[in-house]
Structure formats: structure tokens, C-alpha cells
Amino acid sequence: MNLTNSEALLLPTLLARLERISADSHTAHLASGIRGALLRSQERLETGRPVDSRSLRRLVEQGFHVLEAAAREKVGD
Numbered sequence: 001m002n003l004t005n006s007e008a009l010l011l012p013t014l015l016a017r018l019e020r021i022s023a024d025s026h027t028a029h030l031a032s033g034i035r036g037a038l039l040r041s042q043e044r045l046e047t048g049r050p051v052d053s054r055s056l057r058r059l060v061e062q063g064f065h066v067l068e069a070a071a072r073e074k075v076g077d
Contacts, residue, residue: 011041012042014038014064017067018032018034019035021066021067022074025073025074026073027066027070028070030066031063031067031070034063034066038060041056
């Protein structure tokens with residue numbers, strides 16, 4: 001899978017945001033799992049190994065959903 005420039009820039013930004021979710025958050029465990037899967041995908045991309053584009057896009061989408069849930073949770077505090 002070849003990433004566009006915007007997609008290549010998006011992945012590290014998403015990873016950094018997921019890492020910043022508070023450990024006290026209800027979404028922290030979920031964020032950790034998605035982040036781990038994204039890190040593995042990023043490593044595969046960096047080493048030139050194949051990555052299933054649908055799986056990667058689904059992980060990115062899930063990452064954004066977790067960020068939204070964490071933001072709603074934070075606002076609700």
C-alpha cells in the first residue's frame with residue numbers, strides 16, 4: 001500500500017493523540033489497543049512490508065472514533 005503525503009502525515013499525528021488520552025479515561029484501554037495496531041502497521045510501512053489498506057483505514061477510523069469518545073468524556077467531567 002502506498003500512502004499519500006497527507007496519509008503519511010496523519011498516522012504519526014493520530015498515534016500521538018491516542019497516546020495522550022488519560023490513563024484514567026474509560027477509553028484508554030481501547031486507545032491503547034488501536035494505537036498498538038497502528039504502530040505495527042506503521043512499522044510495516046516503514047520497512048516496505050505490505051499492509052492491507054482496508055484494515056489500515058479501518059484502524060485510522062477507529063482511532064478517530066476513540067479520540068472523539070475521549071473528548072466527549074473529558075467535556076462531560
